[in-house]
Amino acid sequence: MTVREALGKAIETLTLKRFEEAALEAELLLRHLLGFSRVELHLRLEDSLSAEQTQELDQLIQRRLGHEPIAYITGHREFFGLDFHISCDTLVPRPETELLVEKALELAGNRTLLAIADVGTGCGAIAVALAVHLPQAEVYAVDISAAALEVAAFNCERHQVANRVHLLRGDLLQPFACPGLDLVLANLPYVNDREMGELSDEVRLFEPAPALSGRPDGLRQIGRLLAQVEDKLRPGGAVLLEISPGQRAAVVDLAGRYFPGAAVKVLPDLSGDDRVVVIET
Ligand SMILES: C[S@@+](CC[C@H](N)C(=O)[O-])C[C@H]1O[C@@H](n2cnc3c(N)ncnc32)[C@H](O)[C@@H]1O
CATH class of the missing domain: 3.40.50.150 (Vaccinia Virus protein VP39)
Known part of the structure; x- marks a missing residue:
């Protein structure tokens, strides 16, 4: 599966479950999985995901479907223009x-x-x-x-x-x-x-x-x-x-x-x- 296909699938899954920001969240999950910046993600849409990465992405999407906030899944959140590590604590x-x-x-x-x-x-x-x-x-x-x-x-x-x-x-x-x-x-x-x-x-x-x-x-x-x-x-x-x-x-x-x-x-x-x-x- 390519990055583009994975992104499309993630957006579709989240949209079906009525997540309002499905496209943004799908992108954040994929970027977290691949360690890509926003620009990199869009430049590498034709890269292939390994079977392991596809499985990991499914797990990330399942966590989101269980209503876990994106910030806890990715472990960080921006505040005042700075990136902060966060945890469940x-x-x-x-x-x-x-x-x-x-x-x-x-x-x-x-x-x-x-x-x-x-x-x-x-x-x-x-x-x-x-x-x-x-x-x-x-x-x-x-x-x-x-x-x-x-x-x-x-x-x-x-x-x-x-x-x-x-x-x-x-x-x-x-x-x-x-x-x-x-x-x-x-x-x-x-x-x-x-x-x-x-x-x-x-x-x-x-x-x-x-x-x-x-x-x-x-x-x-x-x-x-x-x-x-x-x-x-x-x-x-x-x-x-x-x-x-x-x-x-x-x-x-x-x-x-x-x-x-x-x-x-x-x-x-x-x-x-x-x-x-x-x-x-
Ligand atoms: C609403 S959170 C705010 C966290 C952070 N300042 C922010 O704005 O994202 C409140 C914080 O206060 C801490 N807290 C609660 N009671 C406290 C107390 N009696 N003394 C010191 N910290 C306390 C909690 O552990 C928590 O980290």
């Missing part, structure tokens, strides 16, 4: 989370030295993106999951920022002894108990529940973080939190309670949904 970074990074870069501006914490770092996407774009920053990336931190360590090495991204295992800001942080960013679990039962198979069956559930109302970890952060922030520091749109009022209220004098803003994502709460002290 880490959340798949979402495009809307790029807004946290954009806002942090804007706040960082031209400041010379910065201490930044990424709380709940997962695969390290936020921390690594910031370290790559802010050569003057020291980034502290915290997670409660040792397995997630191993993935983050791989990504720090891969993007050559391991000397400035300090990986810490712990509960929220517990690893930090005293004030000294200029920026605290967090995409903590924020799905409430009701929403946990309504998640798609892709998310529910494959993404780690501790990375998703902010039980019971989705705000458990965000509330705990806000209670801790005041003591760890330098005067003039800022906190950026990713939220679910329905949490806007509750999080703004919490922010006002812990930081009475601060400017609190809510930024929409590209779909127009409230996504990031910015607290500037």
